[in-house]
Each structure stands twice: as C-alpha cells, then as structure tokens.
Amino acid sequence: MTRLATRLGIIGIAERGGGDALPITFLHGVGSDKSAWLAQLAAFGTERRAIALDFPGYGESDPASPDNAPAHDRFADAILAALDALVLDQVHLCGLSLGGVVALALAHRAPDRIASLTLADSFARHPDGEAILERSLAASADMRALAAARVPLLLAPGADPVLAASLLSVMAAIDPIAFRLASAAVWPADQRHRASLIGVPTLILCGDEDRVTPPKLSDELATMIPGALGVRIAAAGHLPNLEQPAAFNAELGRFLSECEAKCAG
Numbered sequence: 001m002t003r004l005a006t007r008l009g010i011i012g013i014a015e016r017g018g019g020d021a022l023p024i025t026f027l028h029g030v031g032s033d034k035s036a037w038l039a040q041l042a043a044f045g046t047e048r049r050a051i052a053l054d055f056p057g058y059g060e061s062d063p064a065s066p067d068n069a070p071a072h073d074r075f076a077d078a079i080l081a082a083l084d085a086l087v088l089d090q091v092h093l094c095g096l097s098l099g100g101v102v103a104l105a106l107a108h109r110a111p112d113r114i115a116s117l118t119l120a121d122s123f124a125r126h127p128d129g130e131a132i133l134e135r136s137l138a139a140s141a142d143m144r145a146l147a148a149a150r151v152p153l154l155l156a157p158g159a160d161p162v163l164a165a166s167l168l169s170v171m172a173a174i175d176p177i178a179f180r181l182a183s184a185a186v187w188p189a190d191q192r193h194r195a196s197l198i199g200v201p202t203l204i205l206c207g208d209e210d211r212v213t214p215p216k217l218s219d220e221l222a223t224m225i226p227g228a229l230g231v232r233i234a235a236a237g238h239l240p241n242l243e244q245p246a247a248f249n250a251e252l253g254r255f256l257s258e259c260e261a262k263c264a265g
Helices: 034-044 071-085 098-109 129-139 143-154 161-172 176-186 192-196 215-224 245-264
Strands: 003-006 009-016 024-027 050-053 091-096 114-120 202-207 229-233
Touching: 003 071, 009 034, 009 071, 024 034, 024 071, 024 098, 034 050, 034 245, 071 098, 071 176, 091 098, 091 245, 098 114, 098 176, 098 192, 114 245, 129 143, 129 176, 143 161, 192 215, 202 215, 202 245, 215 229, 229 245
Parallel strands: 024 050, 024 091, 091 114, 114 202, 202 229
Antiparallel strands: 003 009, 009 050
16 A cells, blocks of 8 residues: 555555554654664564544645645644545554654544654754755755755764765755745744643654754653653764664664553553
C-alpha cells in the first residue's frame, strides 16, 4: 500500500511489519517525505507495525484542503485521519523537525491516541522562525536551487555525499505550494503551552551538530514537557535518523521498550 484513502483525502504511506506490539508512526520534516524513514521501518518493522506517512502535498499525498486553521493543526488532522483509516486506536508517534511540531499538535488534539512521543530535532518555538519562514517562502520558487543551498546545512560536516545527493533529489522534487504550506506549519509555530500539557512518556532526540534546530532548542523542549528524556546523537546534524540510523534506532528502541515495560507492569 502506498496511497491511503482517508476522510480528508489521500495520504502517502509506507509500512513494514505487524504483530501484537503497539504500532509506531513516523512523521517527516519539511524538506523530505516518508522515504526518510526507510531505515526505521526496516528496524522497527521486525517487532511491530511501523508506518511512515506523507504530509499533505508531499510524496503520494493529495494537496491540503483549504482551511483557516493553523497549518500545523491541519497537518495533525490529516495524520489523525490516516490513523482512523488504518483503524489504529493508539500509536507511538515519532516526528522529526516539522514532524515533531505536528506530533505535538496531534498529541494536544487527540491525547488518547498517543502512547508515547519522540520529538527529534524539533522545538516548541523557534526564535528565528519568522525569518526562516520568510527565506523559505522567497526561495521556494526554485526548489532545486533551494535544496542545493539547504542540504549542506542539514547534515553534519563530513556527511556521506551519497546521502547528500539523495536528500537534494528528494527536496528538489517537492511541490513548491506544499513546501510553502509546510514551512508555514513549522517555522512560526509556538506550542510552548501545549508542550507543558503533554502527559505521555516523551523522548527528545537531537543531533549534536544540528545547525537548523540547535540542541539548545531540544533542551528547552525537554524542560517544558513533564518527565521528558533528552538525548543527543553524536556526529549528526538535523537528520540523525539518516546520518546515524543505528544510534537513532537504538535510543528509540530503548525508549519504546521502557515505555512498554512500565505499561505492562
């Protein structure tokens, strides 16, 4: 299955695995799509249903429907519609950057649907968000040029050039209209109050060389969410799931095991 029919339109989906363990859902960043999570689908699909979804307008998803709600809430509603279509009452939710912003919004709008949160290289509020949004909107007319300028900033120095080339290809192919909406969803978002209300186990991951959402923003997020655990991924920039998948998967796997052990106890 690559296209999922929901009450809000088609959502692109990739998934692996099954079994009785609680499923995990992955949400991508503004410059990628569901393919960013292939290493995680392979790893976690051995023990549970692992699902990666495209945001509206990305990958194989339909464009977003017109709406006056804040963009991150519209994206959260689209993901919730996908969970409904998949008949998933509750999931572990892992989002990176934009995906983390949307995961926070979803946890606020439907807290009973989320067993745990993993927020990677994200934030409750970005101090330079408005300026980043302005630059993103201005550059989006030429997505290939934008990607060529942005990809080196996403990765830690010395990153695999094959990975960089792959990221450039994916970002260059994003529809400019979808990119603008996603940029409006992530960069100006202010969810500090929502973060303080989170009541599920939460893991905050961040590449220790992230230049887009610096580690201090993850540290701030960890202090806002009651009981949140903060972990740095060494030798990684803004995309630790791609740059250091083994370390990322190990930290996420440990967290899920601890969550489920507590629930079983």
